[in-house]
Amino acid sequence: MKLIENPNKSDWSALLKRPTQTIGDIEATVNAVFNDVAKNGDKAIEKYTTKFDGVSLHSNVVTQEEINKAVALVDENLKSAIQLAKSNIEKFHSAQKTDRVFVETMSGVSCWQEKRPIQKVGLYIPGGTAPLFSTVLMLAVPAQIAGCKEIVLCSPPNKEGNIANEILYAAQLCGVTKIIKVGGIQAIAGLTFGTASIPQVYKIFGPGNQFVTVAKQLATQHGVAIDMPAGPSELLVMADDSANAAYVASDLLSQAEHGADSQVILVTTSNDFAKQVSEEVENQLEQLPRIEMATVSISNSKLIVVKDFETALELIDTYGPEHFIVATENDDFFIENISNAGSVFIGNYTPESAGDYASGTNHTLPTNGFSKAYSGVNLDSFQKSMTFQKISKEGIQNIGDAIELMAEAEGLQAHKNAVTLRLNDLKTN
Structure with a gap:
């Protein structure tokens, strides 16, 4: 050193x-793969799996039979260790649940905030030189606690066309709903656009190399959210x-x-x-x-x-x-x-x-200086905060004049009119 x-x-x-390499060094490769997957779906996925992972697959969807075989092959002591880790991760992330926030901002005007799960999430689990089954726990456990309906896991296959037994064991332990044998840029592209075998998701989680990091950033340009830039x-x-x-x-x-x-x-x-x-x-x-x-x-x-x-x-x-x-x-x-x-x-x-x-605690964390603005993955990462409001007759009379004045000052007459109609009706009734 x-x-x-x-x-x-x-x-x-x-x-x-x-x-690290600059984005410009690898952006062209990522764009090419994304465009191909968007156009050709599973055909492109298969091509890049052969090219980058060195294996040709008949199907990239992991079957229940494969999961059962993998579970049987995992050492019992390791299973116990994984279960202990899962228990601690569950305790910490369950403690992050928050109650509904409710406030009456003025008489007759009620506002509140509630957390709702992201319905479809994609988890990227690196394989490569070290299959990170621990990352399955870090992502799938809070996704399950949050109540995500679809939890899709992508991980690159090895030369035999398999995903590590430990990854499959952790996935079934934590409620993953679908497991796909695909890695790298093509996995992120598949989760972004959706293919015949890979469901399209609303948010992508997980660490990876610089190509995966750039691919995740590109996914945001196609309307898919990501946890953070994690390289x-x-x-x-x-x-x-x-x-x-x-x-x-x-x-x-x-x-x-x-x-x-x-x-x-x-x-x-x-x-x-x-x-x-x-x-x-x-x-x-x-x-x-x-x-x-x-x-x-x-x-x-x-x-x-x-x-x-x-x-x-x-x-x-x-x-x-x-x-x-x-x-x-x-x-x-x-x-x-x-x-x-x-x-x-x-x-x-x-x-x-x-x-x-x-x-x-969660090990999926911001790298490359992004900790200055990003949090690591937590329970909130798998949820959205939705706001609600309800205004009574008394409430619209209390707040209406302020809305009318502000809307008129901004030159938005239709905004003002939406309040004026209601106030006039209340005056005549």
């Missing part, structure tokens, strides 16, 4: 740049001499192994601690099965030494990490003042991997 000591603020932008994973750790260097190194590597375009950063007030962590990273890296991928990621990552906590906080908020671990002698300073982070992990015994799997 590259060590940078007390960088000038003018250099922060370049220093904190993510190792390659990232972690920033704020630690000082009070932290455990081995723990910090293990956390950095846990994110680095996600992919070659992942980024991890250590911010610290101690030069000696930075060097200890660097040594630990090198030692632990040698023991990892995914050493090649993690090594590339580590080469894009940095150890940044700053003079004090205030400078550290400003730098961290400038970066806006997806995951933020704080392990210092004064964690409360960061907990109380951090503004931009997807999810925060506090203290020496809170590894980021706890949030990735089983603590209960």
